[in-house]
Amino acid sequence: MNPYMKLAKKAVTDFLNKPWQQGWQWRVEVEAAEAPADFDLYVKDIDYGEGSIDIDTFAVGSGSIAYPTFSSVGEITMTVRDDEHGTMRKFFDSRLDKVKNKNGTLNIPIDYIFKINIFDLDSDGNKTLRESYQVFPTKKGNVNQSRENGNVILSYPIIFQKFMSVGSKVF
DSSP: OOHHHHHHHHHHHHHHHSOOOOTTOEEEEEEOTTSOTTHHHHEEEEEEOSOOEEEEEEEETTEEEEEEEEEOOOEEEEEEEOOTTOHHHHHHHHHHHHHBOTTSOBOOHHHHOEEEEEEEEOTTSOEEEEEEEEEEEEEEOOOOOOGGGOSOOOEEEEEEEEOOSSOOOOO
């Protein structure tokens, strides 16, 4: 066997033997009084940015230079399933009610900030904290109900705003 084939075979073997993290190997937990104990069961998928730095640029001749300006906070979007009791709907609505009042006023962050913890799972089922965010709810997405969907579980997106991009002070 020529040396290139040996290297290719080793690369394929190494790739196949690597314990790659699968897309389903995660868990999410919420630290909020009203959160269902089995919150993770309701979460179908999650989408979030783990960090970004915004930049400004200025022209230098025919080129440009970029420099960092600040770190933006971002959002966490989850697609959640709901049960016949509306567990997720009630949870999210109760969290929204902590942000805004019926008279149009807003509350202070200590009243509505809570924590979302995202964990990685290994192939043995052990969980490791990946990231923890202080968040507040901003939007319950479009709920699509159809009698033509048959045995499809009702699901819809919910969006949380990360509270800050610096520090980890908990109110």
